[in-house]
Structure formats: C-alpha cells, structure tokens
C-alpha cells in the first residue's frame with residue numbers, strides 16, 4: 001500500500017512538472033490572492049476526474065455517471081467557493097457587516113478543496129433525491145496521513161460531515177457528529193460513504209452513514225449526525 005502511495009506521489013510530482021504554468025506546492029507559500037485572481041480557479045468544478053484518481057475511483061465514478069443518465073441520480077458539483085443563494089444565507093446569518101468580514105474572507109475557500117490534485121481530499125458526491133441519500137466516493141491523499149500509512153481520523157470526520165451535509169440540500173449547520181471508527185483506512189485508498197436522511201423534525205435533520213471499502217467487504221466507520229437548518233430570523237453572532 002505504501003509503495004503504491006509513493007508511486008502516486010511520484011506521478012503527481014511528475015505531472016506537476018509537465019503541466020506548464022502549474023502552481024507550485026502550497027508549501028511554497030504563494031499568496032492565496034494570486035490563486036483567486038484567476039476566475040478559472042474559483043469557478044472550476046473539482047468533483048471531476050483528474051490524473052491523480054486511481055483506477056478504483058475512476059471506475060466507480062463512471063458507474064455512477066451512468067446512473068445519472070435516467071435522472072435518478074445527479075452528480076453534485078464542488079467549488080472552492082461559490083456565490084449561490086445558499087452561501088448568501090450563511091453569510092447573512094453568521095457575518096456582521098460592521099466588522100468588515102468581507103475583506104477578511106476574500107481569500108477563504110473550502111478547505112477540502114485547498115490541496116493540489118491528489119494530495120488531499122479527492123471526492124465526488126452523487127445524490128438520489130427520491131431516496132434522500134447520497135454516495136460519496138473519496139480518495140484520501142498522502143497529506144491526510146495520521147498514523148503512518150493510515151488516513152487521519154479527522155480527515156475521515158471531515159468527509160463524513162460533508163457527505164452527511166450533502167444529504168440535507170440546504171443551509172444547515174452540523175450540531176452533532178458521532179463516529180465509530182471500526183477499522184483504519186489505508187492512506188490513498190478509495191472508500192465509499194453511503195449517507196441517508198433518517199428523520200426530519202422541524203429544523204432538525206437526523207442523518208446517518210457508513211464508510212466501506214470499494215469491494216464492500218470492510219466497514220471502516222459508521223456515523224450519525226444532527227444538522228440544523230439555519231433560521232434566517234436569527235443571527236448567531
């Protein structure tokens with residue numbers, strides 16, 4: 001497993017070298033502002049295959065894209081940042097215009113999309129609206145290591161949070177997340193997160209998920225989450 005991870009890293013570096021004008025490693029501390037001056041980066045949909053995707057991830061992606069053809073499933077696009085109504089709901093709810101937050105947040109981006117191809121979170125989420133469930137295909141890259149050779153539990157928790165949140169379809173906040181880590185996840189492997197909405201009670205959404213290996217033989221984690229729809233009448237700050 002470690003050998004394939006190293007090989008993956010080597011190919012990522014090789015690719016980076018080949019791509020003309022490709023940004024250098026984020027550890028070079030390039031100003032984030034420069035990244036965001038490129039409209040292409042802001043509007044790019046990151047939930048699409050790139051050369052770092054393993055055969056397993058590409059295969060599953062293709063299978064789910066096929067399921068999208070009859071409209072029962074949809075692929076959810078993913079951006080570093082976006083200016084949709086949903087984001088506006090969050091901004092109105094949490095940010096105080098008096099504090100000049102907009103300027104401070106001009107460099108903000110979704111942290112799961114802050115890594116270069118293959119190094120961090122590679123994932124795509126498919127949603128089945130009728131069945132109120134999502135499937136997240138996730139490949140955790142070498143920068144997400146915890147115990148040597150294994151995915152950090154916090155990285156897994158992050159993906160679980162996003163996967164559960166993707167089932168809610170609106171402006172929500174995570175109020176509670178409960179995870180049972182049953183088996184360690186090998187770094188650079190692909191896992192499948194199956195999430196579902198179990199119950200809706202006013203503004204409270206109760207969700208659950210499991211995380212399995214591609215062959216479904218290993219159950220890595222099980223989790224439940226409580227998400228609260230933000231109340232536009234309330235401000236939290």
Ligand SMILES: CCCCC/C=C\C/C=C\C/C=C\C/C=C\CCCC(=O)SCCNC(=O)CCNC(=O)[C@H](O)C(C)(C)COP(=O)(O)OP(=O)(O)OC[C@H]1O[C@@H](n2cnc3c(N)ncnc32)[C@H](O)[C@@H]1OP(=O)(O)O
Nearest residue numbers: 086087161162165166170171172173174175176228231236
């Ligand atoms: C997660 C994905 C979201 C996807 C959204 C989609 C699109 C958005 C567009 C762009 C964004 C893109 C991507 C987003 C990606 C990632 C998001 C990451 C998510 C997070 O990383 S998020 C940070 C961690 N999260 C917090 O930082 C929450 C801090 N917290 C609060 O901000 C408040 O606490 C809040 C708002 C949760 C509730 O506050 P509130 O004032 O609105 O409501 P209130 O307190 O009245 O609770 C109402 C009813 O919920 C019950 N209740 C509340 N909390 C409970 C708990 N813990 N356990 C059991 N029951 C609970 C009460 O008991 C009451 O129940 P009842 O009505 O029956 O009495």
